Amino acid sequence: MTVQPTPDDLPEPLPEPAVDDIRLETVMGALSDPLRMGIVRKLLLESEQFDHPCGWFGLDRPKSSLTHHFKALREAGVTRQRQYGLERRSHVRVDDLNTRFPGLLDLVAAWTPASS
Amino acid sequence: MTVQPTPDDLPEPLPEPAVDDIRLETVMGALSDPLRMGIVRKLLLESEQFDHPCGWFGLDRPKSSLTHHFKALREAGVTRQRQYGLERRSHVRVDDLNTRFPGLLDLVAAWTPASS
């Protein structure tokens, strides 16, 4: 058995809940906002590479609003954020969420924005 | 092919969204409250018979608060409510939710309240 290679070259993740502390009702509260649901869905479907800074999403909102939403996702345990120089890049905690709430991310991936 | 027997003896359901109008983010918003999550979970796990009035849940809240929460669940499309004489009984729209969001109710059934 080989030792899992520790990615020492990666920046430390910003504060986030441990896997076992992720609560389903909190995750659902984070996803109850259509903007945040769309962020997670886009990460799931289109992030071919790795993490993405919040400018990548092309959201037409002030930066201070985006900070609020990305923080909400991270503190709920849905995403992880790392600081890469200037940028704070996000990705979905896929393994953690699939372990705790299997099937949840499939629902998010299948989501479509309201037609209104 | 036999005609589906229409349950004419059942009271009409209270106003609720049609199946196709149930939105995932709205459902998640309704389930982001621990009290409501517990209501749905209890309905899923313990409702051997059919519907249940809101006294059956043994919730230690004023009646006017319970009205609010049961209405939130119904208007989100999570539950259906019918008037049986005095009582307004609820059940989960299992088929509708499994059709639109397969796996979601499994997550609710597996939910456990916060340890606090």
Added chain:
DNA sequence: CATGCAGTACGATCGAACTCGTACAAGAAG
């Protein structure tokens, strides 16, 4: 060091939702 850029922190505003008391409606039962 000066400039520019990504993003945060803080605080104000505003609307929605939670909580609850009180009064009321409507069926059930004597």
Added chain:
DNA sequence: CTTCTTGTACGAGTTCGATCGTACTGCATG
């Protein structure tokens, strides 16, 4: 009809979250 029961309607108080402007930090680059 009177009373009891189940639950609603309405309204007030309060909390929470969304939005956003402004000022700021921290890194990068010249």
